[in-house]
Amino acid sequence: MWWETFMLALRAIRRNALRSGLTVLGIVIGVAAVITMVTLGGGATAKVTKDIGKLGSNMLQVRPGQGFHGPGGARASAEPFEVADAEALAREIADLEAVAPAASRSMQVIRGNENRSTTVTGTTDGFVLVRDWDLSAGRIFNPGELRSGRAVCVIGATVREALFGGLDPVGETVRLDRISFKIIGVLAAKGLTSFGTDQDDLVLVPLRTFQRRIAGNTDVQRIYVSARDGVATDRVKIEIEHLMRQRRRIAPGAEDDFFVRDMQEIVSTLTATTRVLTTLLGAVAAVSLLVGGIGIMNIMLVSVTERTREIGTRMAIGAMERDVMRQFLVESVVLAGLGGICGIILGLAAAAVGARLMGVPFVFNPGIVCLAVAFSAAVGIVFGYFPARQAARLDPIEALRHE
Amino acid sequence: MNPGAARGSEPETLIQLTGVSKIYGTGQAAMHALRGVDLTVTKGEFVAVMGPSGSGKSTCMNIIGCLDTPTRGSYRFNDIEVGALSRDQRAILRRRCLGFVFQGFNLLNRTSALENVELPLIYRGVPMGQRSRQAAAALAAVGLSGWENHTPGELSGGQQQRVAIARAIVTTPDVLLADEPTGNLDSERSLEVMRLLTDFNQREGLTIVMVTHEPDMAAFASRQIHFKDGAIEAIRTG
Incomplete structure (x- = not known):
């Protein structure tokens, strides 16, 4: 049953290839952006860590004052x-x-x-x-x-x-x-x-x-x-x-009135900075995923309207509410999932090019790839739910009469 | 659901409507689509339902097809009180016992004839190999062997309706409900479809309830039920 539903979803998506492609563009861009940002961020962190290793990771500096955290007054008088x-x-x-x-x-x-x-x-x-x-x-x-x-x-x-x-x-x-x-x-x-x-x-x-x-x-x-x-x-x-x-x-x-700074501290400060930046960029990318999800919801609603008669026929033949629900939910998840996969490929490619341009190593992060897949599937479920419920709640008689 | 009994000496009641009324809306705006209809269909019968539009024949069909429930009165299908069933239970009843043929064929576009016929089997959970064998057999029974991979767009109207009939009978339902099955066909194709239905009725003992407004088509049935203003006006036999 799930396999059939999956094949059915693929067919429905292929039937409207252009529209499906444009619909998932938001997801593709969102996922690609997340992957690129996080991968480049990881590369930058790796480079910074390595550079500081070159400085001598067993080096410490002792300076008068109170370091970069404290107020300047103590330093001046130290x-x-x-x-x-x-x-x-x-x-x-x-x-x-x-x-x-x-x-x-x-x-x-x-x-x-x-x-x-x-x-x-x-x-x-x-x-x-x-x-x-x-x-x-x-x-x-x-x-x-x-x-x-x-x-x-x-x-x-x-x-x-x-x-x-x-x-x-x-x-x-x-x-x-x-x-x-x-x-x-x-x-x-x-x-x-x-x-x-x-x-x-x-x-x-x-x-x-x-x-x-x-x-x-x-x-x-x-x-x-x-x-x-x-x-x-x-x-x-x-x-x-x-x-x-x-x-x-x-x-x-x-x-x-003095401070001792070791390189580990500098490493962690820098890593924290890159992490904050990565998180911010990731958040921006997540917003574009959200927008992509709304696009999917929109097109799923159109699809439900277009296929009202099909839904009526399926119901007459014996589809229960949950069968119809599953059909449309799987379709939107497959749609979002395909977008996610395209986004991952695009994002990794962009990250590889970006890493070369920026001179940072390309650090493949499997965690973020899994997260991107999970997130785009979740977008499919969340934004497919409403249209799918809309479809499942149709009155079969009305739906059969729909032109 | 006792196939051996269908050909028994005692005619078995399949569909029994007792005082069925359907009222849409409430109060002053209430619309009485059906007013106390009594109707019995026994197994193996071929019944034509006729009447002008707005006479209640479609509402009656929807109730018989378990797509709708009566406001008042009782509809028993195979001794099951359909009015007491939930939406999903009615869906399961349709899936197990009913076959539908529509005026507009209602086939899935860009989907092969075979896959269209397989559709009800998917909802029944029939495994893939058995499914395509059964569907191919049903297509053969409507005379469409060799057309399995054609999509509705590549078939004539008559052929499309035959695919739809194959889809309806592939589950060997207790009753086939046909809603103006010849409404979109020319007279030659209409006769083709009617001969096919008659054939299934006489050879397989398939119970058929058909809505039509063409007397020529109704003549194929063993009984014609005429609706007017939400009630049965006349019943003719032969």
């Missing part, structure tokens, strides 16, 4: 760190691979007639360890240079490209303000972050050099820390917080 803080971290916390205090400033870097605005960061040799950053040429600062605050620097790939083109910059000099710095190394290119900032647009100088000759103070703006492989960053984070509270003499119960 004392910066000192080199001694970084040294204390390295000394007192086990399981740390490297510690790198850092301070930055935006500056012009000049070579002859060429100049470029970039970020100059004063830090230690720990920086490349923490950030897991290779050098493509030369070397990082040696202890002597760090101790005595020599005017040497390591430049990022973008800066090298801008000032030297294809030439080897190691051994050359550049000027920051009026001070000449000798280039001792070049960082390997890392490319853009997920946010689109260029990670290679920087110049590293020894921290002491930066403090004495550029900043004119002994502030450390942030401390990068990396945990040893296999060590849970959240445990390290708690230890750091504990130590820093002691060093900064924060009374028990008072809020921290």
